[in-house]
Amino acid sequence: MNGIDDVALNFDAGNLKLLNVILAVVMFSIALDLRMDDFRRILRGPKPLLVGLASQFLVLPALTFLMLLVVNPLPSVAMGLILVAACPGGNISNFMTHRAGGNVALSVSMTAFATVGAIIITPANVALWGNLYAPTREILQRTEIDPVAVAITVSFMLILPLILGMLVNARFTAVADKIRCPMQWLSMAIFITFILVALAANWGIFQHFATAIIGIVILHNALAFMGGYLAATAANLSERDRRSVTIETGIQNSGLGLILIFAFFGGLGGMAVAAALWGIWHAISGLALAAFFARREVPECATS
Template sequence: MFGVALELKVENFRRIFKTPVPILTGLVAQFILLPAGTFLLILLIQPTASVALGMILISACPGGNVSNFFSMMSKGNVALSVSITAISTALCIFMTPFNLALWSNFYAPTRAILQEVNLEMSNVVITIFMVLLIPLILGMLLSAKRPDLSSKISGHIRKMSLVIFGAFVLGALAANFDIFLHHIAAVILLVTLHNGMALLIGYFSAKSIRLPLADRRSISIETGIQNSGLGLILIFDFFQGLGGMAIVAAWWGIWHLTSGLMLSWYWSKKELVEDLA
């Protein structure tokens, strides 16, 4: 998050007061519609408890760091994408624990896991604050005080972040490799469905209130590109790397980059021709 914050400005947060509807639409899709849709998908498919909990956790996370790049590649509204990323990251200190507790307790198998690990949501809040909010604040402060230095190091920090994220994903898969091999087909199908649903929720929530096509693309990407790195940190910190959760989060981290890249490439070839339907 520190690398992303180096390119953020206070204006990215103020934009919600200037153009509230697109940003609020993205936040509603991110923190309300996606977790609710995830719960319905779980009820429909009935995955194992740990896999279901991994799906709920991923849906409760804020947008991922590469969403702004995909938005630019898609000919989306990059300013909107950056603002949603910034605001959702700030809000996730409350919304991620809230959605994790809310939807997990609605489903008996996941509720049993929370009771077994005796999860204290206050500890989750503290971890999110340390992992996301402090780097966000420090990065924005450095950007404001030393724009020359922040511009110089931002590219290197982003590359380092990708390396660290890759290590998390590989570590999660390696620690649960036998489980992953045994359930690989089901996990791939489930994550593909889940991620596709997230992209569609973002797009059609924006379309339903007749937002411009560029906004729809950005909100779709913001909803479909989740911060699975945060999910993995929480899984290893509070759930001892629980197999099903870790596999879902790790594979989501791989797949959402793939789906985001494919969708962005497709949209990059399509002109922004507005439809009034």
């Protein structure tokens, strides 16, 4: 992997702005399914939500740290994995939870709460685990990460569309009902197309470095799914809730990770390649896991 940090991905400012817009559209489409009653219901029985958030923001970063101690990858690759683990759940997790027969309301609520919490928790987790792991400490020391700038980035890209989508759903219900399904499918198609185009534009770089990194990414993603399922099982959640927490923990917002890498880490090669591979792989593994769950009937006593 010599020279990975010297490579420059074909991902300019225009592409970065386009990715911002795409993620905002995806978040808006997800928010069209949200109502304030959803949050009130979750808050009346918050245990699954709290377990899910703990799995995402505590269990996954801790498992990432332990994995890095064992595998000892290139520091920039390790930093990329730490950043991905610090991001909130990916928006496609809601679609995959539905396919898996999980609790979609819990999944959407986790995405919403994690997105809001990411304003503080994402930069805090990056700073904590990045400094605890010695090889990545130097990267953080030479990188100026402004927590306020991170908060503004997350707010405009994720939280503002979340609020707008909920407002449309509340004030213009008929419109929301008409555009909800088409918007969700369209936003997913646009996001996948963007990833494929970006991959094609950087195919030579991925061919050269992906084989050395993909194994680490697959292991990391598997640990994320495993950590989510074990945390939900240990908390004695229902099977439907376990599926939601598992998928929400294993599907990370790697798109947000890429934006933060290019905005605050200068597009550091190892970080960018690791996050991009995560974005591709977790879509494949998530769909496979959803199909596996879908074949297993949820027990009647575990549908609450």
